[in-house]
Amino acid sequence: MADAAGEGREEKFALSTSRHFPEWLASTGGGIAFTTYQAGKLFLLGVKPDGKLSVFERTFPRCMGIAVSDDGRALALATQYQIQRFDNVLPAGQADKSGFDAVYAPHAAWVTGDVDAHDVGFDADGRPLFVNTLFGCIAAVSDGHSFRPLWKPDFISRLAAEDRCHLNGMAMEAGRPRYATAVSRSDVADGWRDKRTSGGVVIDCDTGEIVCEGLSMPHSPRLHDGRLWVLNSGAGEFGFVDLATGRFEPVAFCPGYARGLAFAGGRAVIGLSQARENRTFSGLPLDEALAARDVEPRCGLAVVDLVSGDMSGWVRIEGVVRELYDVAALPGARRPSAIGFKTDEVKHVISIED
Template sequence: MSEVSRYATDDPVEMAAEALSSVHSSNLPLILKRLRATLLITTYQAGKLILARADQSTLNTHFVHFPKPMGVATDSGRIMVGSATGIHVFRNVPSLAERLAPHGRHDAVYAERHYHITGDIDIHEMGIDREGRCWFINTRFSCLCTLDAAHSFVPRWWPSFVSSLAPEDRCHLNGLAMVDGAPRYVTALGATDTPRGWGANKKNGGVLLDVPSGELIASGLSMPHSPRWHRGALWLLESGTGTLARLDAQSGRVETIARVPGFARGLDFAGPLAFIGLSQLRETNAFTDIPVTDENSDRMSGVWVVNTETGKTVALLKFNNAVQEIFAVQLLANVQYPDVLRSDHELLRTTYVLPDARLKDLSIL
């Protein structure tokens, strides 16, 4: 693996904040440039969406504040972020790139367009289906949901072992895999039906479920998170052991492919490369007392890039101090240097996006 370089950030406040510093292997910017992609990372503990962007030979880490950001979903023109009490919807407004400093640097600018208030439901992973609908894990109510304009959330599916919907986090439903534009697999920390019942057997009580059939595919997992379908195979992270695993969806057989030095959560792929989130395990974290606890003595958090064909770590991004826990890790494809503007950004006061059919009626004074 290449030598480590310090981070770069274009935010003066961030430059003064050692707590938000990071280091990265010198090959990570080159990997992102070759992929023509940006890494989106959420840390609910630090309250940030992090945009890790290649900037020449270094990595620019841009921090955007959210209250408890966790799940992220993207499509060709949108970014959705689940936070403490709702889901923020951002749309790419290309014309904003010309107005945003440094001029000529950004190739996409995502402006906040909607905020759907769900209430405090502990939103975990999210996905966008083939019709453009947002699906998300409602961990507090142990169900998989969508949105509509009239309601906080619309329950669509929940495990058969959950007898009723209640704000009790009965099984810690957490991970969602979309396949062919539809929700297909979910993970939970236990097949339990009592308030926080999953906590009694964190080490190996985890399960993987098939959404269409409701069938249990695998059990005995160590805190499973982040199920993904990639290259015709089913993958997930066993956070309790710090491992990336590949599963046989028919037999439920689990094959360990790679190991990282800590609590693994947050996963995306590009070809043979797996981008894996790594979190510290603190004494106050409810996810301690698991096998990986003793292996995270260096208290590392960040993103590890693993070659799935060899199981070896080939690049990394490591955060220091304030960023202790990672939730989502997602590649934003075909965008190399984006920005995300919250609704209170000054530029949005004078940014107007109209339907193409009405542009001919617009008079610019």
């Protein structure tokens, strides 16, 4: 078990890891961030000088997607009605008095309204982009409006606050959206729920082409080492899209509802959630897959070998945290921390641009 450094202890959770997880995380030279919108927490994992796991958490309402700059010094976080930007205020190679070598402090926020923002990315100028799920589009933050639409699937006839297809995931390439995932091609309000088991698609944002279909609630498309990786969440599968054939090629089974995907140390880090007991999560292929393996869905992280599909490490979370949304690697941040808003600590963190 690991203790967490955070804002208050009114919400109880326990976190445990596989035996070699801290050692593996230390070998990557960085940390891991993940979110739970259900409990409203941003978690930051790292390793202490003694080799033990460092767990840090901060509270943000309905926190969802995380974007990380290439150098690992800036984060963007989607919350209930804002996109927030955080920057590491510590100079490279230095640590604060508590031993954290990264302190991500909030420095900017864009009020979007409650548009159910999911995945987030940074454009070529360092400005946040996000998947605007309510309106079925990919949008940019705006300094004078709630958002600026950039792209929508061709099958969405117009922008409307109706969550028609449940557009949720975005794969970034060179500062621009390259691929997107949606649960269906519905063009009516909330129509995606009727196609949860096999209506999922992966879309090429450049051409509008459907490059893969027949998926079950796909999430978290990511480009890595020349491949387009995707979580086929409703079936409990992690794999990649063969762009030549349009086929999804499973690599590993995920013992939980998979959302959130990052890559570190030559491995995939996948977020796992327990399924909610409602219509959205019931009746999916994942139910039969779990039963066939005689296992219950778990909440936590799975570290997966990209070739064999073996789970080489894991993190399990029990207690108030039952669902995760996103996972991100933090390069160079071996023991990360963050500044939140529940206490007055934000008033006392002041940095001066050099």
